[in-house]
Amino acid sequence: xxxxKKAANRSLRWGMIGGGGTSQIGYIHRSAAxxxxxxxxxxxxxxxxxxRGREFGQALGVAPDRCYPDYASLFAGEAAREDGIEAVSVAxxxxxxxxxxxxxxxxxxxxxxxxxxxxxxxxxxELEQLSREKQKVVGVTYGYAGHQLVHQAREMxxxxxxxxxxxxxxxxxxxxxxxxxxxxxxxxxxxxDPRFVGPSYVLGDLATHPLFIAETMLPQLxxxxxxxxxxxxxxxxxPLEDNAFVMMxxxxxxxxxxxxxxxxAGSMHGQKIRVVGSKASxxxxxxxxxxxxxxxxxxxxxxxxxxxxxLNPRALEEDxxxxxxxxxxxxxxxxxxxxxxxxxxxxxxxxxxxxxxxWYPDVHAGLxxxxxxxxxxxxxDAGAVWVAC
Ligand code: NAD
Numbered sequence: 001x002x003x004x005k006k007a008a009n010r011s012l013r014w015g016m017i018g019g020g021g022t023s024q025i026g027y028i029h030r031s032a033a034x035x036x037x038x039x040x041x042x043x044x045x046x047x048x049x050x051x052r053g054r055e056f057g058q059a060l061g062v063a064p065d066r067c068y069p070d071y072a073s074l075f076a077g078e079a080a081r082e083d084g085i086e087a088v089s090v091a092x093x094x095x096x097x098x099x100x101x102x103x104x105x106x107x108x109x110x111x112x113x114x115x116x117x118x119x120x121x122x123x124x125x126e127l128e129q130l131s132r133e134k135q136k137v138v139g140v141t142y143g144y145a146g147h148q149l150v151h152q153a154r155e156m157x158x159x160x161x162x163x164x165x166x167x168x169x170x171x172x173x174x175x176x177x178x179x180x181x182x183x184x185x186x187x188x189x190x191x192x193d194p195r196f197v198g199p200s201y202v203l204g205d206l207a208t209h210p211l212f213i214a215e216t217m218l219p220q221l222x223x224x225x226x227x228x229x230x231x232x233x234x235x236x237x238x239p240l241e242d243n244a245f246v247m248m249x250x251x252x253x254x255x256x257x258x259x260x261x262x263x264x265a266g267s268m269h270g271q272k273i274r275v276v277g278s279k280a281s282x283x284x285x286x287x288x289x290x291x292x293x294x295x296x297x298x299x300x301x302x303x304x305x306x307x308x309x310x311l312n313p314r315a316l317e318e319d320x321x322x323x324x325x326x327x328x329x330x331x332x333x334x335x336x337x338x339x340x341x342x343x344x345x346x347x348x349x350x351x352x353x354x355x356x357x358x359w360y361p362d363v364h365a366g367l368x369x370x371x372x373x374x375x376x377x378x379x380x381d382a383g384a385v386w387v388a389c
Pocket of ligand 1: 017018019020021022023024025026045046047048049070071091092093094096114115116141142143186187205
């Protein structure tokens with residue numbers, strides 16, 4: 001159980017790029033990183049507008065001389081200080097991730113990067129290699145993957161509770177962009193512009209979340225080929241899709257489907273993962289994150305509640321309040337940041353034994369997401385054909 005003790009008995013000196021006062025995701029990064037004192041925010045280039053970023057940074061309690069106008073001056077300024085930052089989080093629009101992550105690694109920093117890590121497999125390969133060379137962590141914020149019940153599912157599947165895995169049914173299908181909301185909303189406008197998001201919208205923005213949760217639940221399964229069909233129901237978004245369907249085949253003979261959509265009118269979030277085995281199924285839905293449905297063929301449905309003693313120790317390890325009270329997005333993110341801190345600390349100590357089996361969404365997870373999106377785009381643009389993965 002987490003009780004607020006620092007995970008690695010120290011706080012990492014930490015900075016942020018992006019995540020400014022008007023951003024959607026910046027606060028969740030700060031809340032998760034600082035939740036248990038694992039990171040302390042000391043510097044930032046928080047905003048594309050330098051003056052607004054400086055004002056916001058100071059309002060967060062960052063010293064005025066450590067509120068930088070851009071990432072390059074942040075890395076240079078912090079490198080010149082004895083107490084410079086050790087880690088940085090990147091919460092800017094997608095087109096900037098690759099350049100900022102590369103610069104951060106070259107500056108000797110650990111990185112937490114938003115998804116998608118970058119646009120091309122070549123870029124992702126370069127970041128993976130650089131993180132190895134520099135011996136620095138790159139964590140990727142597939143936020144809900146830190147939820148305890150995702151890990152309960154992983155343990156149950158590993159123990160054989162479902163039997164042989166046959167079907168993985170994934171979706172992240174919300175309805176918030178069923179109309180051209182980008183005409184009014186700044187943070188939607190860049191999401192439907194290829195200059196900022198590269199080759200895809202919902203595949204890169206949404207689909208990789210349930211895909212990674214399924215990878216977390218089923219680490220032994222590998223996608224061998226996929227077929228993708230994508231649509232732009234709001235026509236002005238073409239060639240970027242606001243809806244996509246993907247069919248997948250796995251190396252054990254299982255099949256998967258993934259529905260990603262921003263035009264699922266009326267749906268709030270709609271991120272669900274259902275794993276079907278030969279004996280039973282498990283289903284987890286991010287809007288009801290405290291319950292994991294366990295359905296054994298021929299028996300009444302069982303609802304496994306977060307925080308209860310009957311769960312696997314791995315699912316209880318990162319609990320904060322026990323059963324009954326709700327935990328959700330903020331705690332799942334805090335669990336991830338706690339793991340990033342542990343991985344960074346162990347990497348600094350060159351503790352390879354610790355890192356060997358230590359789970360967190362790492363640079364390779366980022367690379368797998370980028371590769372999967374690239375193959376989806378290739379399939380869809382060739383007329384929805386099967387492509388190898
Ligand atoms: P946003 O448009 O709401 O905010 C972007 C922020 O970055 C703003 O503060 C902006 O001023 C700042 N910024 C832009 N360019 C910058 C630069 N070059 N240097 C410094 N600051 C810069 O975007 P958002 O919705 O917060 O998304 C940011 C990133 O987070 C995206 O990559 C998005 O895909 C990702 N995201 C992830 C999740 C998740 O669940 N993991 C959820 C939402 C967004």
